[in-house]
Amino acid sequence: MDSRPRATDDNPPPECPMHRGRQTSLYGEDFAADPQRVYDAFRAHGPVAPIELAPGVEANLVVEHEAALRVLQNPALFARDSRRWNALQEGRIALDSPVLPMMAYRPNCLFTDGTEHLRLRKAVTESLGRLNASRLSRDVERIADYLIDQFIERGSADLLNDYAKLLPLLLFNQLFGCPSDIGDRLTRNMSAIFDGEDVLRANAELTACLMELVALKRRVPGEDITSWLIQHPAGLRDEELKDQLVMLMGAGVEPERNLIGNALLLMLSGDTPGSDRAGTGMLVEDALNEVLWDNAPIANYATHFPVRDVDLGGTILQAGTPVLISFAAANSDPALTDARRTLSKGAHLAWGAGPHVCPAKSPAQLIALTAIEKILNVLPDVTLARPAAEAEWRPGPFHRALVSLPVRFTPGAVRHTTTNGQAQSASLTVDHVGPAPTYREASEPQKKTKGWWSSFLDVFRV
Template identity: 35%
Template sequence: MNNQPLNGTDAPRGCPVAHGDGGDLMRLYGPEAAIDPHGIYARLRKEHGTVAPVLLDGDIPAWLVLGYRENRRVLDNPRQFSRDSRIWRDWNDGRIEATSPLIPMLGWRPDCVSQDGEPHRRLRGAVTDGLQTVAGRGIRRHVTHFANKQIDAFAEAGSADLVSDYAEYLPMLVLTRLFGLPAAEGRNLAVSCAKLIKGEDAVAHNDRIMEILADLASRKRDEPGADFTTGLLGHHADLDEDEILSHLRLVLITAHTTTSNLLARVLQLILTEASRLAGLVSGQLSVSTVVEEVMWNTPPLAVLPGRFATTDLELGGQHLKEGDLLVLGLTAGNLDPEIRPDAGVSLQGNQSHLAFSGGPHECPGQNIGQAIIETAVDVLLHRLPGLRLAVPADELTSTASTWEARLDALPVEFAAQPT
């Protein structure tokens, strides 16, 4: 394969560039996208409707699905919109370098996310069985243990940043226990996962994650335990070496990045809306209700990679060609004015959001993520009386990558606690 970088001015027939109006396409990466992704979604919707041509890292063309109904159509129809990137025309034509930061997110692997039909069902069954097993083995106890250890590190100070001191690493510490990894690996893995999602030296960080997981799988063959890794190794679906490592990678990266981002957003909502905090402290409001609200308004993955058109077809008034890449705007879809003309109306009890994807590839570990977040919030509120935001709410900032918008910091104050 001739992996030459794509030249946006010499786009192949049928790619999103060829369907544009002749002007520059909007980029989902770079300084503007990092500051105002919602502004970009709004302008794209105004100009193109519910499906818009965009450029990803390296000016790689794609279709961004902005409409709720269009997202549902793509998610629910794998025969028309496959997750198998081996049909991605730009890759097959050699227009994408193997070192592109898109490859760790979009490249084909022998995992359930990269396949459809019977291969997908076989592999997903192994993952689902493994997650159900570890979810029943005291996950809230693990969260409580690591949450208290995180809080112990700053409780005496009377102040903290709940992003860097709590939400950024807590989910990974829990995952190390569920995977059978040493807790000491947690911080390095969390950093590598974050860098991979941001596209910062993504290939190198992906390689680092795979090295750690390969060592883990080798060790667990000799020293099996009551953990997710051992469960995959011994599952009746008989996964081979590459399949095992690919699924360890998939679950680790997805579970950590989404749960850490969602936990930070839940804490942000609680601390910027006095009624939410008072309701939780008094027991009149449940954490799950707050989580549900966040999943509608700021889902942990703003854009989901990716689907590939299996044939020429029309979506949202746009003419797609076989092999075109689509990325799914989960945030844009959840805020679609066609289904939410008044975004301020409560959606309590409505779980039809896009935050967990949908269709055959819907997230199988959502209950674990919910348990981590609920327990983490409960422990935090119990340990830190007088918890309050240390800066005005409008001073909180976020930085977006192509795939997510992550809270930069959440500075808080509280009554100092001896440990």
């Protein structure tokens, strides 16, 4: 039984923003280290709490499951179009704010409502529906093999930064049909945006390389998501095409990285004190479901804007102010005790709910499942290099993301090699002429420093 004193209106907990009369930061290291402490304090006071997402960026966070569903399932009252954001329109949000790329309006199905949202979402869901599960698994396995070969001889690795972070970035290059140069730039700039590094420059370069990709695929279509979006009857304009791709990558790369990393941490943690190796035989599917409940890869997001002042559980949410859903807090709501006891797959909100529910739930789970099974099969004796309790979590308001996941294992041989036994990093070049990439043997090693995507293309025929 919880013996902690219960907070009241007259005696709120010290960490509660109501106690201090100001917003609680969601971007500091203290929050990253123990977010549930903050969520518990918020919930003790009510279903919504004032927060600060970044310096000068104020918002409200919904922390109760029932209230979250009320917002998510009521698009007539809570809109997603961030052009309603009063503080941004009035110039009170710095244009270089690290949260702006995740919150500013783009003409994609994440930030639109009504018939426009339906038009864009139909194009996205039907294009994703053309993905073949077997091909997707094969693509994940090839990328996983390539990444594992970069560290298998060392006997140690950081499975977050060497594997879980890079795999979805490279996979989306594959799914988008990126040539080498565009793929390298896409990978580099999307990583910078997620890490909050020089976001204005990264966003501009990301826009430029995606517009190049759209122009290329209009001329030379292929069997890829970019081409399918172009061909869709919705008739998307170039700007809309570019922003559906940004949305797909943003909604797929960061959450997928965290889903893979958080599940690997859980599986390698073990059940007994001091154990750093999974000894319980936990299935990957069960680990993924547990992570979606307890360490949701995207913890706080789904920004809404009330179209008028709204009373939500006794808190007045003013029109035009950001209202975010805490999927993590909603999942740990004590009101869900019975559902959580059985880990009901249908009760958690990690995939969202309502008209903006994640359209890629099945592919996302397949990607994570394949990536985790691959690393555990190739490195059967992998163990954590430090206790799970010492894991560091990356500061930031939106995600539940590890800083690193260091592991040890028995060193092995690189599996994909050239005839001289060296890792195959420059034995193939790609010639993007014609309806699909074709490959030819290189006459000599390329001198140009390669990015991750072009290096991958050099190893595997994709």
